[in-house]
Amino acid sequence: MQRSDDYFISQRLRNISGPTLELAPMSDEEVIFSGRNRLYVGNLATELQKEKGLRELFNPYGELGDIFYGPDKKFAFVKVDYHANAEKAKRALDGTMTHGRQLRVRFAASATSMRVRNLTPFVTNELLYRAFEIFGPVERAYIIVDDRGNHMGEGIVEFAKKSSANICLRMCQEKCFFLTASLRPCIVEHKEMTDENNGFPEKSITKNSLYNKERSFGPRFAEPDSFDHEYGSRWKELYLLGKAKAAALKREMKLEEQKLDEQLELIRYERETQILRQELRKREADNERLKMEWEMRQKQSMEMDLFDDSAMTRRQNFQMRQDIPLRRRQQERPIYRSEQPDGFGGSCDYANRDMNMENTPFVVFGDAQNIGNLSGSATHNQAAFDINFDDRNRNMVQGNEDIGDNALWGRRSM
CATH class of the missing domain: 1.20.5 (Single alpha-helices involved in coiled-coils or other helix-helix interfaces)
Incomplete structure (x- = not known):
């Protein structure tokens, strides 16, 4: 239970822990049936030991709220609706004879009223009310001032419930509760009940032998040099x-x-x-860490750049090694072509050819006109080739003459 109370109080305190500037004014409306309207009624007769008789007794002075009787019902605590009605009932009924007994009526000591000391001059009624409201509902909170309205450093807080007052007293004694920026903690104590309105009337005194002895002399001034x-x-x-x-x-x-x-x-x-x-x-430390991280990133970036450069160099070297044979072949190919003889396998200018075929089996394309134009070794090679071809294949040609002109490889007739 104590932990739950502390938790809820800490939650409420968090809501008001910020600046407390320009607080809203408190309501002047009086709380009905508050603790300050609670009266003690003693020396009750038998007729007043029932709620009906007690309510009828107080009915002319105001409405009664809760009524609590003592164990033997010789006294009771009653709550009157308004404080003015409670004061009126106290003045009218205290010391009166009711059903053969003299009533004793006075304001009861309130267990819900706290006196708050050690306050700074910057604590007002509104701040006091708002600060102690975290412990429970507050009926009234005010700062005590002197006849000139100066702050006395003390205040009164009246709670609606006794449990709230006990929680406030416990927590303020166990911990340091500050209301402002000053490190002056509140000192919370039970408020001592004093009656400054009616005082102690003659009807309230017990009249015995001591009373008679003390009252045997009246007011006087002592003579100088006397005892x-x-x-x-x-x-x-x-x-x-x-x-x-x-x-x-x-x-x-x-x-x-x-x-x-x-x-x-x-x-x-x-x-x-x-x-x-x-x-x-x-x-x-954070700056050093960031600097080290930056240097690490720079180092990694440089390593990546070096790795990329080396990888590119390796690729270029590999490509160069692959290109060496190709370049070598390209260099050797023109030499090989320049040494080839111009002959049967040579290049021909097919665009300038004369397509008129001669009546020879060796003229497949229209090159008969260009045969005479061949020079050098190409002409000699061609003639030698023709002679050899005629000598070696003479029988083959003679044998094929019998086949006729319809053979695919036979002599063409123009």
């Missing part, structure tokens, strides 16, 4: 001594507070400086 004057002067000196010590203690506490504030400012400055140094070292 009463001397004894009263000692009381006054004791009071003045206590007042002086309280003032000295207050001044000492004020100096201690200033000293603590200066120390906290120095510690804060040193802490912020340390944080900046750590941030600087972190950035320098």
Whole structure:
């Protein structure tokens, strides 16, 4: 349960942890049946030990909310709708005789009211309300001021539920709860109940022998040099001594507070400086890391460039080795062609040929006119070839004459 409460409180606190500038004003509407309207009613008669009789008693002064009886029903706690009605009922019913008994009516001590001390002058009613609302619903929150409206450094917070007040008290005692940028934590305590409106009337005092003895003398001034004057002067000196010590203690506490504030400012400055140094070292480390990564990338890029250049060189060398035989063949081919004789296998100018065929079996194409134009060794080679061909194949030609002119390889007739 405690962990769940702490979780929800931390979630609500996160919503208001930012700047608290220009807060919206609080509503002036009074909360009905609030804790400050709770009355204690004691010395109840039998007729008032039932809710019906108690409601009829308070009916002329306002509407009653919840009623809680004690174990023996001799007293009860009631909630009146508005604070003005509660005050009116208290003034009218306190000390009255009801069914043979004298009623005791006063405002009950509220377990939901907290006194908040050690506040800075920059904490207002609105900020106090908003800050303590994280612990639970708040009925009222205000700052205590003097007769001139000056901040007294204290405030009152009234919760709607006792559980919220207990959570607030526990967490503010276990942890340091700050409301502003100042490192002055809130000091939360239960509020002591005081009645500054009606005080202590004559009807509330118990009238016994001590009462009669004390009231045997009335108001008076002591005569100078009398016992009463001397004894009263000692009381006054004791009071003045206590007042002086309280003032000295207050001044000492004020100096201690200033000293603590200066120390906290120095510690804060040193802490912020340390944080900046750590941030600087972190950035320098990041810069070194980025520089090393950049150098690594540059090195890898250079290695890749060198690898690409070497690969290109190897490809060029391989291509050159492949091209050497081809270039060699290209260089040797013109020499081979220049040494070939012009003859049967030579090139012919087919465009300038005379297509008129002679009556010879060896003129396949129209080259008869060009035979006489051959010069040199080509003419001699051709004649030798013709003589040899005629000598060796004479019988073959004579044998083939019997076949007729229809043979594919026979002599053509013009």
